[in-house]
Amino acid sequence: MKYSWLLVLIAGLNSTLGNILLKKSQLKYSFFQSLFSIEFISGCFFYMINVLLFAYSLKYLEVTKAYPVLSGFAFLTLSVSSYFLLDEKLNLVNYFGMFLILIGIILITIK
Numbered sequence: 001m002k003y004s005w006l007l008v009l010i011a012g013l014n015s016t017l018g019n020i021l022l023k024k025s026q027l028k029y030s031f032f033q034s035l036f037s038i039e040f041i042s043g044c045f046f047y048m049i050n051v052l053l054f055a056y057s058l059k060y061l062e063v064t065k066a067y068p069v070l071s072g073f074a075f076l077t078l079s080v081s082s083y084f085l086l087d088e089k090l091n092l093v094n095y096f097g098m099f100l101i102l103i104g105i106i107l108i109t110i111k
Helices: 004-028 038-057 063-085 092-109
Strands: none
Touching: 004 038, 004 063, 038 063, 063 092
16 A cells, blocks of 8 residues: 555654653643543544554554654654653753654664
8 A cells, every 4th residue: 555654654753642641641640630531532543543554554564664663653753742741851862862753663663
C-alpha cells in the first residue's frame, strides 16, 4: 500500500497523544479517580487507534522496519510535545539522543 509509512507516522502521533493525556490524568487526579477521567479514557482511545493503524500497516511493511520507526517517531514527537505541553525540560544529551534516533529512522527506512 502506498500510504503504509504514513499510517506508521500517524500511529506514532496517536501514541504521543495517548501518553500526553495519560500524564495529564495522573497530574490532575489520584490514580483510581484518573481511571474514569476524560484524559485517561481519551489516552486509551488514542492508544487503540495507534494499534489499529500500526496493525494495518504491517500488512504491507516488515515489522523489523515498521516498529523501530513507530517507536522512534513516537519518542521524538513525545519529547517535543512534553516540552511544550507539560513543561518538561530537555537538555543537550536529550537533543543528541533525538538526533541519533532520527538518523536511525532514516537508516532503517532506506531500501
